[in-house]
Amino acid sequence: MPNESGTQDHESAEAVESTPSTPDIDEQPFLDATSDAKSRYGRFNLAVIGGSGVGKSSLVNAVFGRDWAKTGKGLPVTRGVQYFNDDSLGIWDVEGFEIGSQLRPREQLKNHLAAIAKHDADRQIAVVWYCVKATDDRLTPADIEMIRELDDEGLPVILVVTKVDWGPRNPITGNRSVPKGVEEFVEWLQNPVDENDVALNIPYRCVILTSTRDRNGKESKHGLGELVAETLALAPEDEKDAFRIAQRLNLPWKRDMARTVVAAASATAAGAAAVPVPVADAAVLAPIQLGMMGRIATIYDLEIKTMLSAGALAQVGVQLAGRALASSLFKLIPGAGSVINAGVAAALTAATGEGWTRLCEQVHTGKIELDKVNDSVGDFVPGFLDVIRKMAEQKVSRS
Numbered sequence: 149m150p151n152e153s154g155t156q157d158h159e160s161a162e163a164v165e166s167t168p169s170t171p172d173i174d175e176q177p178f179l180d181a182t183s184d185a186k187s188r189y190g191r192f193n194l195a196v197i198g199g200s201g202v203g204k205s206s207l208v209n210a211v212f213g214r215d216w217a218k219t220g221k222g223l224p225v226t227r228g229v230q231y232f233n234d235d236s237l238g239i240w241d242v243e244g245f246e247i248g249s250q251l252r253p254r255e256q257l258k259n260h261l262a263a264i265a266k267h268d269a270d271r272q273i274a275v276v277w278y279c280v281k282a283t284d285d286r287l288t289p290a291d292i293e294m295i296r297e298l299d300d301e302g303l304p305v306i307l308v309v310t311k312v313d314w315g316p317r318n319p320i321t322g323n324r325s326v327p328k329g330v331e332e333f334v335e336w337l338q339n340p341v342d343e344n345d346v347a348l349n350i351p352y353r354c355v356i357l358t359s360t361r362d363r364n365g366k367e368s369k370h371g372l373g374e375l376v377a378e379t380l381a382l383a384p385e386d387e388k389d390a391f392r393i394a395q396r397l398n399l400p401w402k403r404d405m406a407r408t409v410v411a412a413a414s415a416t417a418a419g420a421a422a423v424p425v426p427v428a429d430a431a432v433l434a435p436i437q438l439g440m441m442g443r444i445a446t447i448y449d450l451e452i453k454t455m456l457s458a459g460a461l462a463q464v465g466v467q468l469a470g471r472a473l474a475s476s477l478f479k480l481i482p483g484a485g486s487v488i489n490a491g492v493a494a495a496l497t498a499a500t501g502e503g504w505t506r507l508c509e510q511v512h513t514g515k516i517e518l519d520k521v522n523d524s525v526g527d528f529v530p531g532f533l534d535v536i537r538k539m540a541e542q543k544v545s546r547s
């Protein structure tokens with residue numbers, strides 16, 4: 149193959165021919181980064197407490213997109229308490245109190261909490277959603293006792309009013325009204341008093357009105373954004389990221405986390421190329437980028453192994469390393485140079501990270517199905533060549 153100077157370039161010709169079949173990219177950094185990210189971000193544990201049928205499972209499903217309750221395969225802890233979990237989320241599903249039991253509700257709950265406390269540290273409750281139906285008109289003495297017990301145990305309680313039947317939107321304010329009865333209940337909750345009008349101190353941190361469906365059973369979600377915002381605010385610092393990962397309603401939180409990962413990886417890549425790397429050795433950047441991609445996948449609660457086939461992974465690797473293009477690079481792009489310097493390494497890593505974040509988001513939101521990811525990678529993760537070309541163009545236009 150003649151190059152620009154008209155001489156033969158055996159080495160490059162060889163590289164071009166051999167690369168597609170020998171992508172010597174190790175997927176291990178990818179897998180390591182995923183498990184590292186999982187253990188770093190940890191798990192967020194939520195207790196959802198409320199009577200049978202108040203809508204606990206529907207709420208969990210709407211916020212976290214996990215349909216565990218329907219499959220019913222939780223770990224039965226004690227009667228009325230089940231634990232469901234995956235990597236980022238643990239749910240303690242606590243079914244109010246057992247009517248007709250010898251024990252007072254507060255004692256029952258104390259026993260439940262004692263049983264939970266015996267579990268490992270990564271299962272301990274961070275926040276409680278105490279759920280009551282919108283059609284109730286007061287909290288019962290049992291509810292009040294239980295909320296006090298939770299507070300005594302140092303657990304932050306969000307009082308969640310479920311199944312709120314929202315009225316039509318007000319054309320001026322844009323707000324939806326709640327039925328009169330619910331309004332009175334909420335007023336009482338803001339300022340609870342007993343039957344003698346004496347103020348009651350009930351230690352929930354806030355009241356949130358929610359619904360997951362309308363009265364006809366059609367999906368209709370309300371109040372959930374507020375619920376996740378309050379839950380995040382009450383989560384301990386070291387479980388906030390796990391909660392951001394576990395929830396499925398707030399995408400900007402995930403995007404911000406991904407951006408942090410991309411920035412860190414770009415800086416690492418720049419460091420790796422501080423002494424410029426020959427293009428043919430661009431594989432040194434691959435572990436950095438694969439690691440970054442593994443972490444981002446974790447943020448979107450995705451499993452890299454289920455996202456990409458081995459073949460597609462290898463292809464991404466080739467793309468990242470730029471091996472396939474290395475030899476032809478300088479011929480195609482005047483001024484690109486034969487080395488990757490810190491700027492190119494950082495730009496390449498940032499572009500890869502941004503593309504991969506967008507792809508993960510599409511999969512996370514169901515816009516791209518898992519079995520189509522292999523075909524879509526190329527559209528999202530920019531080719532090595534594209535990035536170099538863009539940089540070369542910028543260089544040319546600046547000079």
Ligand SMILES: Nc1nc2c(ncn2[C@@H]2O[C@H](COP(=O)(O)OP(=O)(O)OP(=O)(O)O)[C@@H](O)[C@H]2O)c(=O)[nH]1
Binds near residue numbers: 198200202206362
């Ligand atoms: N109208 C209305 N119905 C709801 C809402 N949320 C849940 N439901 C319905 O209420 C019923 C109970 O909901 P679940 O989410 O299973 O309640 P749960 O508290 O988990 O019930 P148990 O696990 O049996 O204690 C289901 O038929 C839901 O479809 C809502 O916001 N509005």
Ligand SMILES: [Mg+2]
Binds near residue numbers: 204205206217
């Ligand atoms: Mg349930």
